[in-house]
Amino acid sequence: MDDSEQPAKGIETAATLQVNPDDVCQLIQLARDFHAQDSVVLEDEPESLTDDLVFDALESHGEDPIVAEFRNIIADLDREQQVQVVSLLWVGRGDYDLSEWQEAVSDADDQWTDYTADYLLAHPLLADYLGDGLEMLGYHCE
Numbered sequence: 001m002d003d004s005e006q007p008a009k010g011i012e013t014a015a016t017l018q019v020n021p022d023d024v025c026q027l028i029q030l031a032r033d034f035h036a037q038d039s040v041v042l043e044d045e046p047e048s049l050t051d052d053l054v055f056d057a058l059e060s061h062g063e064d065p066i067v068a069e070f071r072n073i074i075a076d077l078d079r080e081q082q083v084q085v086v087s088l089l090w091v092g093r094g095d096y097d098l099s100e101w102q103e104a105v106s107d108a109d110d111q112w113t114d115y116t117a118d119y120l121l122a123h124p125l126l127a128d129y130l131g132d133g134l135e136m137l138g139y140h141c142e
Helices: 021-035 053-061 065-076 079-093 098-111 116-121 126-136
Strands: none
Touching (some): 021 065, 021 079, 021 116, 079 098
């Protein structure tokens, strides 16, 4: 097992990650690659998974291979895992603290849609937020 698969020693939390941290690390890299492109301009972050901004923000990037790969990874996750990725975003962004993990998961589940990948990519700082969320749970990307 590499470092991304084991929580850091000494971290005690009610948060249990059901999604493979390596998958999250791959999503982080894809998000970095996507948002680094000159053609990507996302002015506002969507406030919820059902926000119309999700659709508007990525409409012109439908043919982008990075977006396609990101969407495929999310599609391969079950609903619970997708909800946890969104929860990592919210915890990493500071909407919830780690002690509120279960609340974040519950709220993300309540708002879940088939457009989770687009919701995630509509956040220009997604890579940072996911990385921060993973670190708060004791995982690290190499």
